[in-house]
Amino acid sequence: MKQSGILQLTLLGATGSIGRSTLDVISRHSDRYKVFALTANTNVDAMEKLCEQWQPEFAVMNDESSATQLGSRLRRKNIRTEVLSGVSGLLQVVEDDAVDCVVAAIVGAAGLVPTLASAKAGKRVLLANKEALVMSGKLFMDAVRDNNALLMPVDSEHNAVFQCMPDSLTAHHTSVKMTNSEAKSGIKRILLTASGGPFRTWSAEQLRDVTPEQAVNHPNWDMGRKISVDSATLMNKGLELIEAYWLFDMDIANIDVVIHPQSVIHSMVSYEDGSVLAQLGNPDMRTPVAHALAWPERIESGVEPLNIFDVAKLDFEQPDLDRFPCLRLCYEAISMGGTASVVLNAANEVAVDAFLESKIGFTDIARLIEQTLNAATITQDVSSLELILEADVTARTITNKCISAMH
Numbered sequence: 463m464k465q466s467g468i469l470q471l472t473l474l475g476a477t478g479s480i481g482r483s484t485l486d487v488i489s490r491h492s493d494r495y496k497v498f499a500l501t502a503n504t505n506v507d508a509m510e511k512l513c514e515q516w517q518p519e520f521a522v523m524n525d526e527s528s529a530t531q532l533g534s535r536l537r538r539k540n541i542r543t544e545v546l547s548g549v550s551g552l553l554q555v556v557e558d559d560a561v562d563c564v565v566a567a568i569v570g571a572a573g574l575v576p577t578l579a580s581a582k583a584g585k586r587v588l589l590a591n592k593e594a595l596v597m598s599g600k601l602f603m604d605a606v607r608d609n610n611a612l613l614m615p616v617d618s619e620h621n622a623v624f625q626c627m628p629d630s631l632t633a634h635h636t637s638v639k640m641t642n643s644e645a646k647s648g649i650k651r652i653l654l655t656a657s658g659g660p661f662r663t664w665s666a667e668q669l670r671d672v673t674p675e676q677a678v679n680h681p682n683w684d685m686g687r688k689i690s691v692d693s694a695t696l697m698n699k700g701l702e703l704i705e706a707y708w709l710f711d712m713d714i715a716n717i718d719v720v721i722h723p724q725s726v727i728h729s730m731v732s733y734e735d736g737s738v739l740a741q742l743g744n745p746d747m748r749t750p751v752a753h754a755l756a757w758p759e760r761i762e763s764g765v766e767p768l769n770i771f772d773v774a775k776l777d778f779e780q781p782d783l784d785r786f787p788c789l790r791l792c793y794e795a796i797s798m799g800g801t802a803s804v805v806l807n808a809a810n811e812v813a814v815d816a817f818l819e820s821k822i823g824f825t826d827i828a829r830l831i832e833q834t835l836n837a838a839t840i841t842q843d844v845s846s847l848e849l850i851l852e853a854d855v856t857a858r859t860i861t862n863k864c865i866s867a868m869h
């Protein structure tokens with residue numbers, strides 16, 4: 463934190479759902495946080511409004527033409543934000559010495575390079591972009607440790623697990639210190655909760671006819687389109703299993719997925735002595751964002767406290783891996799190791815895009831991921847970013863070919 467006591471923040475993915483939640487939380491705490499940089503894909507209108515409101519030092523657009531457009535609009539309004547573009551722009555705004563904290567909220571593999579760079583630059587990293595960790599696992603966690611970064615999970619389940627971990631671990635000021643297995647402090651299991659998505663009770667036949675509109679309409683959470691589809695296929699929970707495996711250095715056999723349709727318990731940690739600690743709250747991402755921003759302090763997030771009498775009833779079920787094969791494929795990718803998680807993630811991104819464009823059906827998503835995992839050469843060497851990005855590109859080509867073959 464700078465002498466002024468104000469934390470300077472780069473928000474990757476400012477126009478998205480997590481981006482909005484983050485800006486809402488920090489708007490309540492102008493004495494603690496200042497926006498240094500905002501980034502987005504191509505939405506110039508949304509970024510123009512955000513720059514007007516937040517007056518950041520930098521704005522980064524994915525492509526040059528969006529950046530040029532944004533730049534000229536801001537100049538016309540006498541807004542002094544400097545507009546950059548592409549990966550070089552993203553790297554500049556995460557690596558700048560003025561930046562204390564990076565909120566990694568780009569969706570998908572596109573977030574990997576800047577998210578990894580923020581760990582390498584030793585920042586406080588608020589990780590929402592789970593795909594980055596799924597792809598780069600060990601490389602990412604090593605970068606956090608070697609560069610003394612502070613990794614705070616924003617994904618609600620992982621943030622809940624973090625909150626249920628003993629102080630003796632979290633007081634190390636970095637969750638990565640949890641990788642000292644001797645310091646596990648009696649933790650036996652992690653119970654990751656899942657809402658089960660909008661099709662939890664649907665039959666295999668019904669699932670075949672799911673439309674994109676139905677899939678993006680999540681019962682409990684308001685999220686971006688890609689993660690909404692992932693929640694509907696349970697791929698999101700599979701990606702979160704892999705995320706928990708890396709974040710908490712936990713054997714996958716000791717991580718349970720628990721279907722909990724009310725989304726009130728955000729996850730649990732089970733201890734040697736029989737205690738099970740849970741974190742509860744209304745399903746609103748401003749809670750984990752506020753926790754990750756302020757930890758070890760607590761700040762107001764704008765989220766209403768949970769009314770336990772309104773909730774009244776909590777249900778728990780086993781996940782059904784037959785109706786939701788994406789979750790099974792995640793277990794398989796973990797046991798294959800190496801580039802398998804990269805391939806799984808890439809195939810999923812391509813398949814979800816194709817589903818959202820109505821080019822394939824809902825149940826084709828899992829089928830395409832399985833085909834890609836079978837066709838790709840899985841290698842165990844994931845020691846460099848180049849190898850990971852290469853596996854990602856190759857897998858996308860395979861999935862796209864499989865989609866073409868379907869038509």
Ligand code: NAD
Pocket residue numbers: 474475476477478479480481501502503504505524566567568569570572590591592593616617618683684685686687688689747
């Ligand atoms: P979203 O689609 O609402 O927003 C994505 C953001 O990323 C946007 O700002 C967009 O401009 C930017 N972006 C997209 N493609 C880009 C590219 N190629 N280059 C640069 N920027 C790009 O997504 P979201 O729901 O906010 O999710 C963001 C991340 O957080 C995802 O990894 C998701 O899994 C994770 N997450 C989201 C939630 C949630 O409740 N929304 C919860 C937990 C984790």
Ligand code: MG
Pocket residue numbers: 617618619702
């Ligand atoms: Mg989650």
